[in-house]
Amino acid sequence: MHIAHETGRKLTRIALGIAVCLMICSTITAAQTVEKSARTSPMAPFLSDIENGINRAASAAATVRRAGPLVEQAQLQLSQGERGEALASYQEARSLLERIPPSIMTDALLRSFSKDLDRIISSLGSGQPTGGALLPDPLQQDDSRRVIRQYLSYYQGKGRATLELGWKRMGAYQPTLEAILQKRGLPPELVYLGITESGFNRWALSPKQARGIWQFIPTTAARYGLAQNAGTDDRIDPIKSTIAAAEYLKDLYATFGDWYLALAAYNAGERRIQTVMARTGVRDFWEMRKLGLLPRETANYVPAVLATISISRDTGKFGYLSIVTPSSSDPRLKSHVVFALPFPQEGLTYR
Numbered sequence: 001m002h003i004a005h006e007t008g009r010k011l012t013r014i015a016l017g018i019a020v021c022l023m024i025c026s027t028i029t030a031a032q033t034v035e036k037s038a039r040t041s042p043m044a045p046f047l048s049d050i051e052n053g054i055n056r057a058a059s060a061a062a063t064v065r066r067a068g069p070l071v072e073q074a075q076l077q078l079s080q081g082e083r084g085e086a087l088a089s090y091q092e093a094r095s096l097l098e099r100i101p102p103s104i105m106t107d108a109l110l111r112s113f114s115k116d117l118d119r120i121i122s123s124l125g126s127g128q129p130t131g132g133a134l135l136p137d138p139l140q141q142d143d144s145r146r147v148i149r150q151y152l153s154y155y156q157g158k159g160r161a162t163l164e165l166g167w168k169r170m171g172a173y174q175p176t177l178e179a180i181l182q183k184r185g186l187p188p189e190l191v192y193l194g195i196t197e198s199g200f201n202r203w204a205l206s207p208k209q210a211r212g213i214w215q216f217i218p219t220t221a222a223r224y225g226l227a228q229n230a231g232t233d234d235r236i237d238p239i240k241s242t243i244a245a246a247e248y249l250k251d252l253y254a255t256f257g258d259w260y261l262a263l264a265a266y267n268a269g270e271r272r273i274q275t276v277m278a279r280t281g282v283r284d285f286w287e288m289r290k291l292g293l294l295p296r297e298t299a300n301y302v303p304a305v306l307a308t309i310s311i312s313r314d315t316g317k318f319g320y321l322s323i324v325t326p327s328s329s330d331p332r333l334k335s336h337v338v339f340a341l342p343f344p345q346e347g348l349t350y351r
Contacts, residue, residue, distance in 0.1 A: 060100045064113075067093040071117075075255075090121050120254055147289075147300075151307030156319055163308065164320075166195035169202075177242045184246045186253075192308045193245075193263070196301065202236045211235040214245040224248055260285035260302055268298040 074089035094117045155163045170177075170191070178188035194213040198204035202213050210217045212235035218228060224244035226234035234240045252262035255270060264285055265273045276293045277283055289299045311318045 063096055063100055067096045070096070087121065090117060093117060094121060116257075120257070147303040148307050148310065151304050152310060152318065155307060155311060160319075162199060163195065163311070166200045169200035170194065173238050177238065180239070180242050181246050181249075184250055186246055186249060187259075189309050189312065190246075190249060191242075192312055193249075193266070193305055194242075195308055196305045202238055202241075212241045213238060214241050216241065216244065220248065258283075258285070263302045263305055264288075264294065264298050267301040268295055272298075 070089050070093035074086045074093070077086035077089060094114070097114050097117070151159075174191060177191050177194075181190050182188045194200045197215045198213050200213055204213070204215065205211050206215060208217060211221075211233065214235075216224075216226060216235045221228060221235050221244065224247055226240060226244050228235065234244075249262060249266065252265050252270065253259065256262050256265060256273070261273055261283075272295070276288060280288075280291075280293060282288050282291065282293060285302060288294050289302075311320060
């Protein structure tokens, strides 16, 4: 519901922006014409042009506002797992935008919103968020290279024991959990998100009551069908919680169309990332990070996940010549803990 409310506010801002921008442009154009023709022409035609422009903008704004409830409905349907219904609602909202005159569709905010709808519709329609690996090359982007390498160094030094422990805990679960992700069209490498989230400790409990490998808070867990009562907490079940995490990640990718933003939303919450996008117009994770628009934890979380994935692809290159299999004698593998984040919050460059 938070997503729906934020989307509604965003639509209202877009609608008002269209009306105001067109009104200003119409006024300026008319004023310039009046200045040239005031001595020979009456004012009435120019005032009429201004009025017509404002009316066109108001009509477009009303159309966008009509699309708002449809998008809110689609977001709710998507959160409830009703993908077909959500797709139909998104498509109906998109069809409304097609009625707006081309002269008004040139507005940057409206074009951006229209593209967002196209992307979400395409993602839901295909049923496959993405294929293959999470990244073709984790170090290919200038904006990401330095911070990912910082985490690579950390996991080769002070963080090595933490990463190895996460691998131990993952152990025999890994092939099964990767298959769950892959079956849903997700990169199987997302399994390593569990190491960054919890050190793959299924008993992990955070101060915010996030629990399990995937660190579901109670509300999100309930949203994705994980039972929580006096005798049961599905968040600690590796299979059930991974199925829920896969559905959540699939929905995040459908919403943002970008794995960096989807991972950031997994950590900070969808509403937080959508608020940044609506307030600033920035739609790139690395740019958000560079501008300091994200919480420090989220800004570091995504690079930490990518560094873990990089190491998993070539363990020998990073000094992990062998991953020790779980041992029942290791008490850390079964400990009930209030979990501290497995990646450092201080000491690494934020920007």
